[in-house]
Amino acid sequence: MRPRLRPRGFIAYDASMSAAEKLKTTYAEYLALELSSGVRHEFVDGFAYAMAGGEPEHARLALSIGAELRSLLRGGPCRVFSSDLKVRVPASGNAYYADVAVVCGPLARDATDPLAVTNPTMLVEVLSPSTELFDRGEKFADYRLFASLQHYVMVTVGRRRIEHYRRNADGTWTLTVAAAGETLVLPEFGGRLAVDDVYEGDEAVD
Numbered sequence: 001m002r003p004r005l006r007p008r009g010f011i012a013y014d015a016s017m018s019a020a021e022k023l024k025t026t027y028a029e030y031l032a033l034e035l036s037s038g039v040r041h042e043f044v045d046g047f048a049y050a051m052a053g054g055e056p057e058h059a060r061l062a063l064s065i066g067a068e069l070r071s072l073l074r075g076g077p078c079r080v081f082s083s084d085l086k087v088r089v090p091a092s093g094n095a096y097y098a099d100v101a102v103v104c105g106p107l108a109r110d111a112t113d114p115l116a117v118t119n120p121t122m123l124v125e126v127l128s129p130s131t132e133l134f135d136r137g138e139k140f141a142d143y144r145l146f147a148s149l150q151h152y153v154m155v156t157v158g159r160r161r162i163e164h165y166r167r168n169a170d171g172t173w174t175l176t177v178a179a180a181g182e183t184l185v186l187p188e189f190g191g192r193l194a195v196d197d198v199y200e201g202d203e204a205v206d
Contacts, residue, residue, distance in 0.1 A: 023047075027093060031113060040086075043095040044138075051097060054128060057157045057202070061126045062099040065155055065162075065198045069102060069122075072191045078104040078121060087123065088116035091145040100124035102151075122151035140165075144173070150188065160199050 024046040025033070033048065034041050041048040054062075062083065070080040081101045088095040088110045095116055102122035110116040123143055125135045135154060143152055144167075152165040152173075160180035165173045178184045180199075183192040 027095075027112065030095075040084075040097055042097060043093075044142075045092075045094065054126070055157070058099075058126050058128055060202065061155050061157060061198065062124075064200070065124055065126075065153070065193075066100040068193055068197055069100065069124075069189075072186070072189055072193065073102065076104075076190065078102050078189065081117075086113070086116040087120050087146075088113060088118055089142050089145050090118050092142055094142055096139065096142075098123040099126045099155075100153075108148075118146075119148040120146060121148055122153065123149065124153040124155065126155045127157060151186075153184075155198065160195050162193070162195050162198065 025048055026046075027043060030041065030043045030048045040051045042051060043049075066080055066082060073080060079102070081103065083097045083099050085101050086095055086097055087101055090110070095113070098120070100122075101117070101120045101124070103117060103119060104121040105119075107117050108119035110118050125131075125139070127135055140152060143149055150167045154163040156162070162178045162184060164176045164178070164184050166176070167173055176184060178193075178195045180195060183194045185192050
């Protein structure tokens with residue numbers, strides 16, 4: 001979830017805000033303010049959006065799918081990162097903290113932001129009510145600009161449903177939806193991801 005806090009120079013996602021309320025900032029200013037505030041922010045189209053801790057279900061699912069991916073990828077060239085990893089899209093200049101990121105091979109660092117990585121192979125977002133439309137729309141459109149990205153995964157809170165977009169050789173994307181009792185086949189990673197394993201122990205889902 002994005003908070004309603006608005007530190008100086010930053011805004012939170014709020015469609016009702018007028019243009020006058022939104023203050024653009026440069027990426028350098030964003031980096032300085034993020035460092036001084038001690039709060040993570042995503043940088044989108046010249047605006048910085050403060051982030052806060054999500055609901056317990058969101059946090060649990062992010063950790064769970066990260067753990068399942070780490071187990072699947074163990075021993076290979078790919079590494080799994082938590083939401084502390086910042087990814088920056090070279091083509092747009094935007095920066096995000098995905099819930100889970102997978103990078104295969106050496107990390108490629110952004111030239112102006114050494115804390116940001118520019119070559120994710122997979123990005124995972126756990127869908128929150130306040131961010132679902134953005135995660136499905138503008139954010140996914142921006143993520144598709146990563147030349148390295150091959151997989152985009154969205155995990156639903158409250159229902160056993162995982163959506164997996166895979167990039168095809170021609171640049172198009174194919175969607176696979178897996179529900180309770182089903183698995184996502186990930187031959188590039190040498191295995192499968194079971195939906196029930198990701199949601200194991202979650203009594204608040206269908």
